[in-house]
Amino acid sequence: MNNGWRHRLRRLDAFNKMETVYQDRSSSGGFLSLLVVFAMLFVVGSEIKQYLEYKQEQSFSIDSNMQHPLQINIGMTVAMPCQLIRVDVLDVSGTSQNVHSAIDLLPVVSKNAFGDVHGYKTVNDIDDMHVHDIMAKAAGRRRHTKLPAGIERAKRIDRLEDAACYIQGSVMVGKVSGLLHITAYGHGHGGAFVPYRMLNFTHHIDELSFGPLYPNLVNPLDNTFHLSSEHFSAFSYFVTVVPTVYIDPGLNVLETNQYAVNEYYRSRADNYDLETKPPGIFFEYHIEPITVTIREKRDGFLSVVVRICAATSGIFATAGLLHQLMSLFIRSRSRSSGHRVDSASSVGIIDPAFHEKPSNMSSL
Secondary structure, three states: OHHHHHHHHHHHOOOOOOOHHHOOOOHHHHHHHHHHHHHHHHHHHHHHHHHHOOEEEEEEEEOOOOOOOEEEEEEEEEOOOHHHEEEEEEEOOOOEEEOOOOEEEEEEEHHHHHOOOOOOEOOOOOOOOOHHHHHHHHOOOOOOOOOOOOOOEOOOOOOHHHEEEEEEEEEEEOOOOEEEEEEEOOOOOOOOOOOHHHOOOOEEEEEEEEOOOOOOOOOOOOOEEEOOOOOOEEEEEEEEEEEEEEEOOOOOEEEEEEEEEEEEEEEHHHOOOOOOOOOEEEEEEEEOOEEEEEEEEOOOHHHHHHHHHHHHHHHHHHHHHHHHHHHHHHHHHHHHOOOOOOOOOOOOOOOHHHHOOOOOOOOO
């Protein structure tokens, strides 16, 4: 039964095999065969590597959501008591908004809040990430605590000099350029005048982002420390916000905002005019009217298989052609030198003795 199936399978073989007696083995053919094998392995490895890699395509379009509000997420510690701080937003239309109702000002101990400030950066270098990695981080678990790890809300602070304030919350503003500023009462705004000796705008930024809050995504100003060298000082951040849409190979969509930032520090030592420009922390943001769409994709498995088959077939055919050319060259040189071409060393020439009937054939 098994022999019958084997016989049928052999008859179905579309690739006829050359009989062994017709084959002529040579060292050049073996060397070329090894080259063919290595070339095919290289092609297969390259195609598999390319298949595993992701490709990103960027496209630009006019932002169609300019009429929608923009969410600003902030989480930072300022080395001043909360009762001396006010937070406001002023946009280009002249609309001023006091955002204390949308944020939390939590008193903390300055020493615990800042701790060891060595090793912190003023601006992060954002490494390039794959879209699927960005979306995985965005889908990660959100923080449930209002304060960062290692910082506790102070129940009582005896000395104002030891107090600091953690500012956290999300503010909804118009999607136009504006200024988010943190100042002291009586400096640029109304309220009881805060003495200069109480001013200290040293701060640590844990979170500054635009759009929906994704705490696991790292932004340029996240986890950065900024030290004020004197009371009369101001920090200015010029932020360019670019609406961004990420699309992964599974067609999942993530809408967020990227931003670039430049930081400037001014004090009286730099001839900073504090009479017209009050001390504080200023985030001047500009919204780009262009949306960047970053689409990540990967080649289909079927197309990779087709390319591998085409490349390996081309290598095999080219190797056969080269082998024939080499054989023709060897035979032409042998003939020009007057040497007899041995059939055993030639390719494609059957030994005439093969056609002669063996003398002992009749005895079989």
